[in-house]
Amino acid sequence: MQPFTYQRAQTPQEAAQAAQKHPHARFIAGGTNLLDLMKHQVETPPHLIDVNHIGLDKITSAGDGLRIGALVRNTDLAADVRIRRDYPVLSRALLAGASAQLRNKATTAGNLLQRTRCPYFYDTSKPCNKRKPGSGCSAIGGYERNLGILGVSDACIATHPSDMAVAMRVLDAQVETISPDGSQRTIPIADLHRLPGHTPHLETNLKPGELITHVTLPKPVGGRQTYIKVRDRASYAFAAVSMAAVQLPDGRFQFAFGGLAPKPWRVEGAQNAEQILAGARTTPQNAFKKTLASRLITSALQGVKLP
Amino acid sequence: MKFTAPAGPNPIDQGKVIGHPHDRIDGRAKVTGTAAYAYERNQLAPNAAYGVMVGSTIATGKITRIDTSRAEAAPGVLGVVTYKNAGKLRKARSHAARLLAGPQVEHFDQSVALVVAETFEQARHAAKLVRVDYAPVQGRYDLAAEKANAKVPKAGQFGPSDSQTGDFESAFGRAPVTVDSTFTTPDQSHMMMEPHASIAAWHGDQLLLWTSNQMIAWAVHDTSEILGIRPEKIHVSSPFIGGGFGGKLWVRSDAILAALGARLIKRPVKVALTRAQVPNNTTHRPATIQRVRLGADPDGKLQAIAHESWSGNLNSFREERAGSQTRLLYAGANRLVTHRLADLDLPEGNAMRAPGEAVGHLSLEVAMDELAEKLNLDPVQLRVLNDVQYDPEKGPERPFSSRKLVECLQEGARRFGWSKRNPKPAQIRDGNWLIGLGVSSALRNNPTKESEARVRVDKHGKITVESDMTDIGTGSYTILAQTAAEMMGVPLHHVTVKLAESHYPVSCGSGGQFGGNSSASSVYAACVRLRQALAHKAGWDIEATTFEDGKMSCAGQSMPLAQAAGPKGLSAQDKIEFGDTQKKWAQSSFGAHFVEVGVHRVTGETRIRRLLGVFTAGRILNPKTARSQLIGAMAKGIGAALCEELVVDKRHGYFVNHDLAEYHVPVHADIPHTEVVILEEIDDKSSPMKAKGVGELGICGIGAAVANAIYNATGIRLRDYPFTPDKLLDHLPPV
């Protein structure tokens, strides 16, 4: 780990401004991802801005929906009665993630911005375009089994590992931010993450120093909501494939997927596997993900109750 | 004591303390955090500096330049060890590769430097500043590709690699019902809870090594060989060990680098490997390719059995003996077991819990299931039919010391409700889950090993046992205390057990499931001597003297042990030796696993629903610690079946998934309530304790039972472990 300086921000504004003052600084929330990356020196921020005390740890009503503070812990979010009642797919996705100890620390914003679990990304002895632009991708042609098949590029086939984000994507959540100049904006979750293209190191559309303050959920859509996570062991493993499915009261489906792509994957309006998995780029190791996703979609469409 | 003939009645038979489920006597210290593990023995070396190991980032090649100047200039750094300043180091014969590379690099993450600093953080930071340039060369990293080049391994400690009885090929050719199947098992990591860790300090030319090691005498020996110092100058201490599973049978880089670092900076140094360093810097269980051929009569009697196994290792080091159990498990006149070894430039492959048998059952016991189906026989019945009470290679002249495989199978079948199993696969469903049952036999050899202990009685009548035996979480402290308490007729809390110091008598150590039986036998032997000494001192006839309730009694007289010991106390030491008992009797512990799985019809996920193991292992010294060993091993066996795999990057020659997030050991949610039944057995030919090894038995066979249950659930026969969902998906019916 590289030596770094540390400051504790008291307000969102202060945090964003501090980020402008310290180029390459990182916000630290639960630290469950950032600290690991720092220990491996995948990330080497010279300055950390602790955002745990900026007062964004509440879930409040916002119109017909909910407004979730960026620092609300995954455990608290999953347990909230309003979430469990009106957005059950989100609660289930959260509980499918990590372990109880990690969820107690992990925050809403941190979870959205956690980085890929590609093993070569963590291993600084190997080339990785995401870690070191232009150095090459070690995963392609190597251990690719759990890497992506949709939205990937020749430069990077990593996936976004979050469960929570998949549910938020199916629910059309929005991300609220504040920038160092004090300006605020709202980004649809669909636009938060970028696809790798030639620049896999650029993962989101956030600007330098832009801080996530809230995530808002629109009016509950009702219907039948499920979250299925398929993995190699019964708990405490990242998804091979996960699916958030909502069957709306009018019978139509909304799907979003984890484990397949560099961002929570959703094809707007798609009602079958073919549409959703169009353009999938598989390798012998990860071709199973396509089969698996397709089986999940088919069973959801048939009304099979999973798991 | 020379143990050469079956044991007669002895005080252990009383079963007043032995055989009772006492809690571990070190349990409280462990769960309250007061047991000091190697890295935490700060009071012994309060001024220890911190060392962080730097591993090679190439697998095969040469170091061309090593620049430590930036690391040395970093804050807090006290010194950097590399091959340039380490002095002459030899490779221990028990290692495949050297523990410090340079200039040659033999495997990925082989240590190239140790950075020592005032704090851990400083050392870790400076470790990243060591610059090493390499000239890599292409190595061999793919077992399947090297299989054709595999050779007959040189005969090692386990004897010749091949065995042949009768004429397998022609018997197999004639057999009306045959199975010919090939299996693969991947590399696996021990992933014990405590990574390798040591603190080293030099007192003049004496080296003190506080470490985490299963075999104290080997540690002394190997350290002496590597550093070129005399064994008497080395003191090794390892009283608490956070698991080993074979990964700590030999000193590893943490210990040697700590010693080198301490010598360099003239101050104690502590080194712990990180979790990510464990898979590539240390040893692992090597991958295998196994071909099993079985030929049987229509009535199910095996006529021909062949088990051929291929594994790879660094520098032709040693083969994985996957055929071990096949030499003994079933009858059959025509047999062939071979092992071939390919040169691979991956990290050293070596013993991991039940080496050989753990992976060997994964193929043999699935092939038996295939055969049962072809014969239209129940798989339990097929195994019972082919039971044999003697070593089937040697014939009736070498009977088993005890063998209750059939009893295990039948009792298990009864308890599990095996008769309700539908032999036709893919018939039972529970919601989305396809349900199946599977069975497997279990055999793990019962090696016995010379072991020595000292027992003392003091003026208060309290007993102290000393031996360099280790407790790797298995319960050695407890069973040795129980043995001494039984022998000396005192309550358990009057016994103190001191282990794992190299100045204590040399024990068998912990490995190969010989530890409990052999070391308890050494305590037995030392107690026999102490009883003799006490009787002799009192002028009593030892034959007529009994030890009970803290007293010794003879011919109507009685004396408290405290008095008998006298003001100075009395001590005795003895070594148990097993002569040719292993030659005379085949010795193994046995069991049967029964598993119920659910396979998700949509996702291909396999989850265990029920599991039962029925075992026999001679006298059970402590049913609680024995059960813990069995359920732990069963959980590990489920890992081998469903999720554990070190993934080889065949381009770069290393294990990619080198952490616990990506190397998947089973978690609690994977293991349902585990039912363990231990059948009564007394094995008087194994040792005076009449016990057999139990620590590795549970891992043998359970993975095959899972495979067989998956087949019963789905009709899909999997032969490439582990059975992750991707292996099933293409074979499951459409949703």
Ligand SMILES: Cc1cc2nc3c(=O)[nH]c(=O)nc-3n(C[C@H](O)[C@H](O)[C@H](O)COP(=O)(O)OP(=O)(O)OC[C@H]3O[C@@H](n4cnc5c(N)ncnc54)[C@H](O)[C@@H]3O)c2cc1C
């Ligand atoms: C062993 C293990 C298993 C796991 N398994 C799963 C799993 O199965 N499913 C799953 O979904 N996740 C899993 N996780 C990941 C876990 O959910 C994330 O680590 C966690 O959600 C990150 O939240 P955090 O608050 O700790 O983020 P941090 O580590 O504090 O931060 C992560 C990133 O977000 C940035 N950040 C934090 N807050 C803000 C903000 N307000 N505005 C802008 N940027 C911000 C940080 O700068 C950093 O770049 C696992 C993690 C581990 C270690």
Ligand code: SF4
């Ligand atoms: S897939 Fe992406 S993250 Fe992984 S090695 Fe390639 S570039 Fe790096």
